[in-house]
Amino acid sequence: MIAGISIYEILTVTSILFFIGVYGFITRKNLISILMSIELILNASVINFVVINKYLYPDLLQGVFFSIFIIAVAAAETALAVAIIINLYRQIASVEVKDTETMKY
């Protein structure tokens, strides 16, 4: 717990973080930036879990464990996404979204 800061402030910050991530996912034009936006979303959930565990239900550590698993899985996800992006880059020499639109409608 942090003195002087209640759970409301922290949850507000994580909610803002989450929606920045969603906004970024929709508007960014670069695959790497989209990946970063997804990381924002995941990190918002991680902070949420830890804070809720610490402030509301401090007797069990379920939220903390959950957040550790999220971090591990998010790392795997990012690694795979970057691998696919690199493979794409080898073929089209670009990581822009507009270059990945050969299939449409």
Add this chain to the structure above:
Amino acid sequence: MNFSNFLLMRHEILLLTITLLLLIGEIFINKNKKSSLVHLAIFLFGIHTAIGFFAIDECSIFGGSFQTNNLIHLFKNVLNIGVFTLLLQSADWIQEKIVNQNRGTEFFILLFTSLLGMYFMISAGDFLMFYIGLELSTLPVAALASYETLKRKSSEAGIKLILSAALASGVSLFGISLLYATSGSIFFHNIIEVITSTNLTILGFILFFAGLSFKISLVPFHFWTADVYEGAPISVASYLSVISKGAAAFILMVLMFTIFKPLIHTWENIVYIVALATMFIGNLFALRQQNMKRFLAFSSIAQAGFILLGLITGTQLGTATVVYFILIYIFSNLAAFGVVQAISLKTGKENMDDYNGLYRTNPNLSLVMMLALFSLAGIPPVAGFFGKFFLFTAAASKGYYLLVFLAVVNVTISLYYYLLVVRAMFIRKNDHPIPFFKNKLYMRLGLLITVIGILVLGLYSPLYDYIYELSSIYN
């Protein structure tokens, strides 16, 4: 907990063992004998499928993290049969195109790992296990979608799938965190006791539902579907549309009928709107598709909308009809994808125009395709009719007459575009039809299983009664 409890996870342990055996085989088997690993993988998975049919006790182990009951057990067997058929259908593609790149075993390892994730997902007892299972089932499929590394389309499909899946899991995680805030636990059996219909719970549920909707490709979240299906190898598209969608729909149904049951008055409305939008948009977009893979993608979106018709009820009847429909849908869609795959492998043609006059040169394949499309459209006497009929009965039993009427309108629309393909195959003339070819044994077996499934499931009613009996846990 004693040692025998581990045997209750028989499906998972066997599949993990097979995956590890294949890994070892990949290391030690000589490079020019790699194609024998394809036979080994299919053989081992066949044994696994057969062993899966033995009955299992209902249980809840690891402190409630992992639970299984007869319906979940049955559904795992359904997934097994689906994957086995899929393996038979894709064996030729792997042997002809992939083994000489020395990557044949990877396909099986990734596919089996993804299936393992689905097992854990559908028998999860808490949100942590559910999340791990969801990710384990998604990530290997993204790698599989970009499997043909030399094709640009395949890489594009992979990146679209991994980004959408990551967003979906992120959104549903945020929903889970809100549910954790209101209920104080991530275990399903604790959440059931304390969950009430508050605003925060509803927001959590909506985010969670949105995350899973990506997997089932319900309408506001369906944009990735057509692109990924078109770009990915056909076996992977088939896997995504059948196994992945079926498992996600099943676990969504289980969660909505158990832990989200107190919110039923909220999610009824959500499901109502999403079902209508999914059916209409899936069907209307399918009308204008020329590529067979995109066509089947939009048709599978529409079918997901029909699944929601059974989901909206929240009763035992709803559970039974959804499971029965998924079972039939697996066979019908696998048959359609199997024919597309056979033709694409031999000739490289994937457009609807190329199918003109197929009946004159390849009557058997055309008949299989026709049966599959009739089953997807829901024409009696094939199985698809009964699946749809039961779903409509379930929705009507709760008084959703308008929804059922609009669904019937959608069945009519879908009939039009399914018959377009049938017309192309049987009636249209073509100066250069696809020449006659003979499929190999595995492909023929794979198509035979689906045809038997389509024909028998509709006529063999004890199966539906059996599923109905098992569904009594979720009502």
